[in-house]
Amino acid sequence: MKSIINLSLLLTSLQVCCHHLPGHDGHQDDHEDNNPREHQYTLSREQQGQKSPVYHKIIPSNADFAFRFYRNIVSDPDGKNIFFSPLSISTAFSLLALGAKSETHDEIFKGLAFDLLEIEEKEIHEGFHQLLYVLNQPNNKAQVNLGNGLFIEPSQKFLPAFLDDAKNLYGADGFSTNFSNPSVAKKQIDYYVQNKTNGKISSALNELDPNAVMVLVNYIFFKAYWENPFDTQSIKERDFFVDANTTVKVKMMHRKGYYKFIHDEDLFSWVVELPYKGDATAFFILPDEGKLEHVEGALAKENLSKWTQSFRHENIGLVIPKFSVSATYDVKDLMERMGVTAVFNDNADLSGITGEKDLVVSKVIHKAVLDVNESGTEAAAVTTMELRFRSAHLPPPLTISYNRPFLVIIVHLPTQSILFIGKILNPTKK
16 A cells, blocks of 8 residues: 655745754754745855856756646636746655656656756756755845755655755755644644745645655745835726626726836737846736637747847836735646656655655645735745645826736746746636
């Protein structure tokens, strides 16, 4: 009978916790201050001296994965807002791949859009390690905290090599968790999630399988202020056209100023860049009438570079809604559609974790929250994986009004990493 791994992805801060990792006692005090800024990610002298950081090699694949995952979500037309962190999901699965073998191993990397004939697995793990280091720098004005946590059943034996790699490559901390008491175990994990996401996400899992032996939590927290904030006096209630038959009243933020923008003729959409103070930016994408599905089908990483190179920088009027949205996804189902299947069934080979083919991932849940207001943006997310045993004075010349469904992409500029992707169909639905 296989053991359960519960994989939890938290978008707010990312830190890996593993049982009995070197330098950790495996216990978590309920009153412990889990400030993500306290965790130090380090680079070797060789890594610090590299002219082209290894993480540059994983950025294209991470972007490909982001848009592939998005298209799988929108293939289910449920009329809901969409928001998730592709970086949280890809980091969690890459960490899991440290213990994967054979077909399970190959499927995970293929699902994450990595071609192992073009990039070595070592470079992938080193790339994520460097990315964690850069994103978690405390002097970044745009706050990004990324980390992983492993909650492990103390009665089970895990290979030291897996635990060491999780700690050294993914900044893993470890917590001993008694899964035979699911309510207590869930409370411990939820406390960790709440702390790492600054309270944005209160629970990683609705329920915990008593047969679980490990829960992997991946979290990311993002908070940044607009470079040019909106005046609170300019916020007015206006119509938002959800579809041809539905109109809702929302608080709209207005601002006149210089922005980089473009009308992408190939994508049939307006794109406006709203920079944050520091090293992050947001692309707001407004499809032309009736072109939303076209945009979703054609969106790719190449669009980002094309926009950056073709932007006009002019004085315009900008109108966007003030909103808060949240979303929860069954990542297991979505990853299976993308060809990652072995890790979820009795063919799973995660023998790099325990030394035996006795683990299977039973559940992967991703939760994300986004708040956009006149000051800036705050976002968080969590992914959970469970393993079990087998069984101006003049009016501007142009006003771009986001008063119908639109998309938003949040990017960390130094690494060109896509932190979050969202689609706002109805800003009044949280």
